Amino acid sequence: MPHVVLKNVSKAYGRVKAIDHLNLEIFDGEYLTMLGPSGCGKTTTLRAIAGLIQPDEGEILFDGKNIVDLPANERDIGMVFQHFEIFPFMDIWENVTYSARVKGLPQNKIEELGVNALKLVGMLHRANDYPDELSAPELQKIGIARAIATEAKLLLLDEPLGALDLKIRMEYQHELRKLVKKLGLTAIHVTHDQIEAMNISDRIAIMRKGRIYQVDTPMNLYYKPNSIFVCNFLSNSNFLEGFVEQVQESRSIVRLRGFGPKIIIPTTQWPVRKRLVLAIRKNEVAFEFEPSFEKNLVNATIIKRHFMGSRTIFQLRLENNDLFEAEILTREIPKDLNSQVTLSFDINHVMSFEYPEKLDYELALE
Amino acid sequence: MGQLIQKIEKALSTRFARIFSDTFTLAFFILIIIVPILYIFTFVGTEWNSIYTEIFNHPITGDEQWFDLTAALVRSFEIAAIVTVIDILIGLPMALILARKDFRGKKYIDTLIDLPLAVPTAALGFSIYLFWGTQWGIGGLLGLGGGVFSEGPLMIMLVHIVFTYPYIVRNLKEVIMRVDRTYEQAAQSLGAPPFTVFRTITGPLMKEGLVAGAILAFTRSLGETGATMIVFGVTETSPIQIVAWRGLGLFGPAAFLTMILVLVALGLLLMLKLVTRRVGLPIHRVFPRAERKLSHPILRKSRNVIVGLIFLVVVILPSLWTFVYIGINGNAAYSQMFLSSDNKVAAFWLSLMSSLSIAGMVTLICIILGIPMALIMVRRKWGKIKAILDAMIDIPLVIPSAALGFSVFVFWGTLGPFGPGGVFSPGYWLIVLVHVVFCYPYMVRVLIPIVNSIDPGYEEAAMTLGAPSFTVFRTCTWPLLKRGVLAGSIITFTRSLGETGATLVVMGLARTVPVLIVDWVEAQSLAAAAFASVIIIIFSYCLIFILRKITLENE
Numbered sequence: 001m002p003h004v005v006l007k008n009v010s011k012a013y014g015r016v017k018a019i020d021h022l023n024l025e026i027f028d029g030e031y032l033t034m035l036g037p038s039g040c041g042k043t044t045t046l047r048a049i050a051g052l053i054q055p056d057e058g059e060i061l062f063d064g065k066n067i068v069d070l071p072a073n074e075r076d077i078g079m080v081f082q083h084f085e086i087f088p089f090m091d092i093w094e095n096v097t098y099s100a101r102v103k104g105l106p107q108n109k110i111e112e113l114g115v116n117a118l119k120l121v122g123m124l125h126r127a128n129d130y131p132d133e134l135s136a137p138e139l140q141k142i143g144i145a146r147a148i149a150t151e152a153k154l155l156l157l158d159e160p161l162g163a164l165d166l167k168i169r170m171e172y173q174h175e176l177r178k179l180v181k182k183l184g185l186t187a188i189h190v191t192h193d194q195i196e197a198m199n200i201s202d203r204i205a206i207m208r209k210g211r212i213y214q215v216d217t218p219m220n221l222y223y224k225p226n227s228i229f230v231c232n233f234l235s236n237s238n239f240l241e242g243f244v245e246q247v248q249e250s251r252s253i254v255r256l257r258g259f260g261p262k263i264i265i266p267t268t269q270w271p272v273r274k275r276l277v278l279a280i281r282k283n284e285v286a287f288e289f290e291p292s293f294e295k296n297l298v299n300a301t302i303i304k305r306h307f308m309g310s311r312t313i314f315q316l317r318l319e320n321n322d323l324f325e326a327e328i329l330t331r332e333i334p335k336d337l338n339s340q341v342t343l344s345f346d347i348n349h350v351m352s353f354e355y356p357e358k359l360d361y362e363l364a365l366e
Numbered sequence: 367m368g369q370l371i372q373k374i375e376k377a378l379s380t381r382f383a384r385i386f387s388d389t390f391t392l393a394f395f396i397l398i399i400i401v402p403i404l405y406i407f408t409f410v411g412t413e414w415n416s417i418y419t420e421i422f423n424h425p426i427t428g429d430e431q432w433f434d435l436t437a438a439l440v441r442s443f444e445i446a447a448i449v450t451v452i453d454i455l456i457g458l459p460m461a462l463i464l465a466r467k468d469f470r471g472k473k474y475i476d477t478l479i480d481l482p483l484a485v486p487t488a489a490l491g492f493s494i495y496l497f498w499g500t501q502w503g504i505g506g507l508l509g510l511g512g513g514v515f516s517e518g519p520l521m522i523m524l525v526h527i528v529f530t531y532p533y534i535v536r537n538l539k540e541v542i543m544r545v546d547r548t549y550e551q552a553a554q555s556l557g558a559p560p561f562t563v564f565r566t567i568t569g570p571l572m573k574e575g576l577v578a579g580a581i582l583a584f585t586r587s588l589g590e591t592g593a594t595m596i597v598f599g600v601t602e603t604s605p606i607q608i609v610a611w612r613g614l615g616l617f618g619p620a621a622f623l624t625m626i627l628v629l630v631a632l633g634l635l636l637m638l639k640l641v642t643r644r645v646g647l648p649i650h651r652v653f654p655r656a657e658r659k660l661s662h663p664i665l666r667k668s669r670n671v672i673v674g675l676i677f678l679v680v681v682i683l684p685s686l687w688t689f690v691y692i693g694i695n696g697n698a699a700y701s702q703m704f705l706s707s708d709n710k711v712a713a714f715w716l717s718l719m720s721s722l723s724i725a726g727m728v729t730l731i732c733i734i735l736g737i738p739m740a741l742i743m744v745r746r747k748w749g750k751i752k753a754i755l756d757a758m759i760d761i762p763l764v765i766p767s768a769a770l771g772f773s774v775f776v777f778w779g780t781l782g783p784f785g786p787g788g789v790f791s792p793g794y795w796l797i798v799l800v801h802v803v804f805c806y807p808y809m810v811r812v813l814i815p816i817v818n819s820i821d822p823g824y825e826e827a828a829m830t831l832g833a834p835s836f837t838v839f840r841t842c843t844w845p846l847l848k849r850g851v852l853a854g855s856i857i858t859f860t861r862s863l864g865e866t867g868a869t870l871v872v873m874g875l876a877r878t879v880p881v882l883i884v885d886w887v888e889a890q891s892l893a894a895a896a897f898a899s900v901i902i903i904i905f906s907y908c909l910i911f912i913l914r915k916i917t918l919e920n921e
Contacts, residue, residue, distance in 0.1 A: 050551075050555055051554075051555075052551050052554065052555070071554070071559075071560075072551070072554040072555050073554045073555075073556075073557045073558050073559050073560075073563075074557075075555075076557075077555055078555070078556075079552065079555035079556075081548055081551075081552055083548065085546075085548045085549050085551075085552035087549060087552075087553075087567060087570075089570045089571070098553065098556050098558070098566075099556035099557045099558075101654075102553075102556065102557055102558040102559075102562050102566070102654060102657075103557045103654060104654025104655060104658075146556065147555075147556075150556055150557060156555070
């Protein structure tokens with residue numbers, strides 16, 4: 001039912017473009033997350049979909065119908081807010097049935113919606129309490145119940161778990177997804193938490209500075225990022241500069257800058273002498289003891305060590321003086337500072353990108 | 367030199383100096399501000415027998431005074447109630463527009479709304495009188511021989527609406543802006559049309575502010591004298607009655623009426639502090655159909671237009687009409703001012719000088735004694751005592767100024783506790799004293815939030831760097847405070863400049879400009895009164911302009 005399409009939607013605040021000609025399609029029954037650093041325009045996009053702000057240009061289609069001029073109260077949406085916004089002067093029951101009441105539904109329908117929604121989140125027993133008697137996680141449940149009680153098939157979630165403690169957040173991610181799927185809703189979720197997005201979504205739209213960089217499944221985004229920014233935002237990687245030296249049948253050989261080590265990449269898409277940025281995830285690197293031909297091997301010197309509990313982060317210097325970091329299970333044999341090691345990492349996991357105009361910009365996380 | 371200052375500041379920083387300053391500040395507040403106001407109860411108590419005779423059992427007039435008194439009191443209440451209701455009806459939409467909408471020219475409307483605040487009410491009342499009540503106003507434009515309305519209750523209401531309008535709009539705008547918008551957005555996302563959002567969400571969240579604003583407008587209207595003097599005709603309100611009785615030497619009835627008004631004001635203040643929280647509004651029921659209709663864009667647009675028109679026709683045009691009148695009657699004004707035998711220009715000059723000198727003196731006293739009071743209110747941790755002080759500071763604000771003036775007049779004069787000699791007789795210094803009483807709360811109320819906003823961290827840092835507490839005040843607190851002091855000074859100055867009611871009671875032979883305007887209107891020297899009004903209005907506008915500049919830069 002709800003199939004949401006954004007066509008060339010733009011919104012500027014003064015000279016700052018909050019969203020810039022945005023195009024996005026959200027399919028019926030899908031759980032889509034908009035993910036990006038703060039100020040990327042994800043909340044603005046969500047509010048434009050909700051009708052709480054008016055875009056400067058562009059179309060927003062619900063099931064093929066342009067609803068850009070429709071005010072929020074006529075859009076048939078359920079929205080969950082970051083700070084829940086449970087009306088403080090109404091009790092829980094009045095909060096949850098607010099939508100049904102202002103829409104003028106018959107009394108028995110109001111009862112039914114309120115009871116069902118509260119049951120769904122397990123809060124029916126708190127119906128007569130006031131918001132100031134509830135804890136943050138409970139208020140969050142009421143926020144969801146109130147949105148569900150609108151009977152809307154489109155659920156908009158603005159950092160709905162942001163105000164909860166880290167441990168509770170993990171548990172709620174699972175609950176939230178289960179609920180959305182059970183009710184067959186379409187959900188658009190905004191967050192800046194990568195793990196939450198990965199955990200909860202069917203697809204993720206990665207946003208930055210008012211634009212969408214990539215929309216795909218969590219797995220694809222992680223393994224096949226289309227840009228240095230997405231790669232850096234979703235995974236902790238080393239970024240190394242190099243040039244294509246040789247193109248083989250199914251792979252290419254890149255030599256790192258400053259006559260550095262050779263690294264094999266699993267693609268033939270770049271021509272010889274092409275300047276590239278290679279990305280190697282820090283947690284996919286290991287110390288090598290038995291060299292194998294199917295892996296990239298690089299010599300390095302350990303210069304710093306940070307103990308992080310189960311893992312230890314090593315800072316290393318490669319032969320060409322480039323710095324490199326590796327996140328290795330602490331239980332593996334400890335290495336001393338200044339010792340020479342051989343690092344290994346899977347050929348298929350090396351990602352390669354065209355060298356951008358401004359590498360700093362691509363690597364900035366804002 | 368530097369060493370001397372250091373020594374002085376060290377001496378001023380001792381515990382003893384602090385205790386002394388606190389004691390002095392509080393003593394001043396209690397003895398000069400509060401006790402004279404409340405003295406009226408003692409006075410009525412001790413003089414009860416003669417007052418009773420005068421009011422209820424006079425050998426000639428019988429209980430006529432009592433009859434007049436209750437009639438005026440009831441009338442005052444009726445007028446204040448109607449004014450408050452109309453104020454909210456026309457002020458609330460304007461406040462909503464100013465708080466929630468962005469449009470070009472909003473800044474100017476915002477400034478225009480403050481206009482009536484700056485002008486002495488006597489000048490304002492005169493301007494409105496010219497607009498509605500004479501052939502040079504709307505009546506002339508419509509081709510009538512005279513005014514549209516004559517002096518009386520209707521015109522009193524029109525005047526009161528104009529000068530309470532800025533209070534109510536300012537107040538409600540602040541309140542609406544403090545309401546968290548996301549609640550409204552949540553309601554909207556749940557399907558509530560704009561009118562329902564306002565009634566079920568914004569309304570309940572702002573109801574305390576709404577009630578507070580209403581009470582404030584009510585007290586303003588109840589206590590107004592200056593403008594009412596000009597348009598009351600034969601229907602006396604209570605403040606006017608006090609002025610009249612005091613003029614006739616009927617101190618007994620005047621004292622009794624003053625006491626009633628003080629009691630009423632204290633009651634209203636108590637309501638303001640305690641009861642506003644418990645007021646219920648019908649928020650739980652929802653009327654989907656009717657409210658959806660009320661939310662229709664056309665209705666909302668026409669509401670905006672109506673609000674704008676009312677603002678223009680009822681508030682702005684009448685309060686600026688003196689300028690039009692002077693434009694038409696420039697020659698008459700010139701001849702009345704400069705060519706008449708009673709030398710009006712000299713009288714005007716004299717009263718302008720005393721007005722400015724009184725206002726300046728009052729401002730100075732309020733600065734010197736207001737700053738330590740504000741510091742006490744924010745920084746001292748006195749618990750309950752502070753809560754009581756906090757309520758007491760507002761007492762002069764809610765008491766009709768004529769009643770306040772009469773009370774102070776009785777306290778310091780020959781009828782007071784200082785015996786038949788009295789301390790101050792009516793005249794310059796008694797005017798200053800009365801003005802200090804009702805200006806002091808303004809100064810303190812402006813300063814308190816500013817002191818509050820000063821991060822004590824700076825002062826702590828200065829202290830750890832070795833500065834004694836007075837030096838801390840001079841080097842750290844004062845630079846952050848001085849804009850606030852300037853703003854407070856301008857408000858105090860304009861208050862004092864524009865006051866009529868209390869001044870009429872205590873002035874003796876001295877004259878201030880508002881009193882002069884009232885005198886000239888009574889003597890039908892309209893052109894001269896207009897001349898005096900225009901000058902004092904321009905003067906006040908300049909002050910308010912500076913004030914806005916200061917406060918805007920502060921933001």
